[in-house]
Amino acid sequence: MTSSNSPGAAAPPGGVEQPAKDPTALDAKLLKVAGVVVLGAIMAALDMTVVNVAIPTFQEAFDASYADVAWSVTAYTLALATVIPLTGWAADRFGTKRLYMTALVLFVIGSVACSLAWSLEALIGFRVLQGLGGGMLMPLSMTILTRAAGPQRIGRVMALLGVPMLLGPIGGPILGGWLIDAVSWHWIFLINVPVGALAILAAVMVLPKDETHPGEKFDFLGMLLLSPGLALFLFGVSSIPEEGTIAATRVLGPGIAGLVLMVVFVLYALRKKNALIDLSLFKDRNLTISVVTLILFVVAFMGTMMLLPSYFMQIRGESTLMAGLLVAPQGIGAMISMPIGGKLVDKFGPKFVVLPGIALIVLGLGGFTQAGVDTSFWYTGGSLFVMGLGMGWTMMPLMTSALATLTDHRIARGSTLMNIVQQTGASIGAAVMSVVLTNQMIDHGVDSAKMQSQQAAGGPVPPGAAEQMQQLLNGAADAFSNTFVVSVVIVALTLIPAAFLPRKKIAPTDVSGEEIPETPDENDRELVTK
Template sequence: MTKPPDIGAAADPTSDKLDAAVLKVAGVVVLGAVMSILDITVVTVAIPTFMADFQASVEVVAWTMTGYTLALASVIPMTGWAADRFGTKRLYMAALTFFIIGSVLCSMAWSIESLVAFRVIQGIGGGMLMPLGMTIMTHAAGPQRIGRVMAVLGVPMLLGPICGPILGGWLIDSFSWHWIFLINLPLGVVALILAYIVFAPDKPKPSESFDFLGMLLASPGLALFLFGVSSIPEKGTVLAARVLIPAIIGAVLLVAFVFHALRTEHPLIDLRLFRNPSLRFSVLTMSLFATAFFGAGFLLPNYLQQVRGETAFDSGLLMAPQGIGAMLTMPIAGFLVDKIGPGKIVMFGITFITIGLAGFTQLHADTSYLMIGAALFVMGLGMGCTMMPVMTAAIQTLSHAQVARGSTLMNIINQTAASIGTATMSVVLAAQLNDHPEAKIGIASNAQPDIAAQVPPSVIEQGLELAAEAFSNTYWVTVILAALTLIPAFFLPRSKPEAPVDAEAVALV
């Protein structure tokens, strides 16, 4: 007797088309992913408001972002086991509930400390939504259509960093900061109801023993390591105690987890998946790509605000060409991945990203926004052919039972590489700016009009040009990383995927 899949049972995974059942599942998953990813970026524009309302320093207020990210990263390792143990539908609805409760509590925060605590609750729910969403959509679509459904899931990952500042700025200006959290209540309730209706019931099955030691090593290890790395922009150096101590402790815990996981029958994160060459090269590709891409994502908004004097809201609008480019290529790439494999598509995408990034190595204090928009558009074309096809390459050759663990692993890699990329670019940029004190004067003149009134225009002009040069020099690091990504990408599958041949995969078809 065959065992039906626990998600998307109405869909036919052998079909070549995305039928209504798969699209319904995708719609629910995307709604949850949009809320989770937007809440990473929407808070950025609220930081000055939090500082004023709660009378707190920028270092303290930054914890509203750091706390959410660390909670998100800490809970991801447990998602694979929890999905196997409790079922993806139950866990997804539980994660949504946590996220909704955390959002409502954030809107009721009475102090910066309470807001940070409630952001942690939000992050616990938000951290599970993306890997669970990938698992649910993979099970619903089957290996023959995973490229197209992953392209659908890539939309919120792409638009979140662009739409977050725009939406946050509008809500704060039109209403109050409370609404950047309250807006999740109606959206979350709708997602919860739809998840209950659309997702097929979970099928009970024997659970593996929980890896408590793995949890005690992996989750705190990842959180401490990312905390140390994410502290680099604030401290401006890798050698600060706040950076080194947690990062080293976290790294030691993660190394200990690797040894533990390779000797345990049912580890929290299944590192034996690296025996799969497709997943192995996907991880290498994702690591380099995310470091370069998200590092570059840190640079441009700062250039626009510090050198060009734009607001966070306007910076978000100016980055829209990247989203437009990705939306053009993402559905095409998803379709082609299912037909010819991800290898050629990813190589094409990374080449375009490298070309786009190279354009930013020519930044000046008065660079045309048309040129910036063109470079962003080219990067977007490449982005649509890269991130989700790489995710697809990692997951499409896994068996039905391995998908939850595989999507968990890829999300951990993505989160870690993004944090490392942001920290790396901030250190390189800080070093560049420190070499030219005049650049800091130019940047300060944009932020504080009283300084601009006291400094000769020629000095400000020279300082802004030096600051722009610091950004352009830092972009060379992203260009090199993006070009290096072509090496592991060359080894990604270059043919139409075949369904995994194990008992559970056969049962699916």
């Protein structure tokens, strides 16, 4: 090897050796890009949960039933499902910057329209428009950040993108409850206007110039198969909690039709070059294992995220705002662990980060299997904090593992695929946990409607009613505990595919799957020059 003092070694400028730049450092330029996309992603993630809080208010404002008002949530979800598959192709065709700004504009216009809704039908229609913009924001955010960061920094920068995923379920109920109480329901939509305007202005100034691939033709047949198929399937799944059974016509009809369309798309895409979703991505072993792990994790964890505020409101009698605050320790734990997890993934690979993360979630969630009517908030807060620590080492590291091996335009297609997996898994998880909880309530002889009406009544308690209410609460608490047991089991099963994740730092690959050599980092340079 050549000595550093030999004539063959390149002398540093001015004769003074300069320290090499850390290739994993998050420089100012990358942080600005991250700030722009995280701003848009936070706006979309918050909106998904803020509206959940407003459902009782919508029932009163539009004189409608819960089932009818729930369409304001379902319509947004179905719009997301319809547009997400198109995002990968559109990002390559028109450029991520243009498409990201278009998505922001659609989302803001949809938000303003929702705030002006004069009827429930109008609100549902405007939520579709809002969902078309919101559905593109998260996959585009992942694409922009992955391209800007490169393989050596992807773990740390994806940890930044995990912030909106945390703020959505935690901050949504808090923000929504406060806006409805302090101002009116219109402001849960109008709040998006200043945030969206700031995000659009920042995108114009900060995001890099677009690189497009205009030669690729749009896969119309793929769109006609996958987008309606995904929307129909999710509609069927989303109808399970309301119908109470998978055997209902409203569940089976659209669910089976959507599944058939998706299967036909898979068979078609396997033979089609430049299909709407590039299924050749599954030749990448790391991506395949990451997808399997992620969907199992999302089914269990996202369904549980829906149960936690319900536990505090239905069993503990807390307000929506207070329930959001009581869930906050989970977000605090994740914000502590997520930056650490991102750095460790970049250095060591995902396996030895994700496995401890899942174990922490099992430990924290296991605490809720013992939660009852009078359980200390210190106990629940501690359990949530441990869950948050685990989440920070699980969700985004799995995303990182899936996308770290992809290059060029495959990043946009991979981001789209991961968001379809996440959205589908979240919908399945919410439906599964709702059905489990409903059946547990029935098994324990709990009439949820009766219990909630007695809680809302207030005033003097009639003789015997207090004892009856306590029995209902005890039965409901047991129903929640048993449902949390199911969640713990499914999360624990995630350890099986996670055990096959890469146990060393991931290198990018080309289309054929061959590893692309990276630029030597500082440690490599020292070895070469010694």
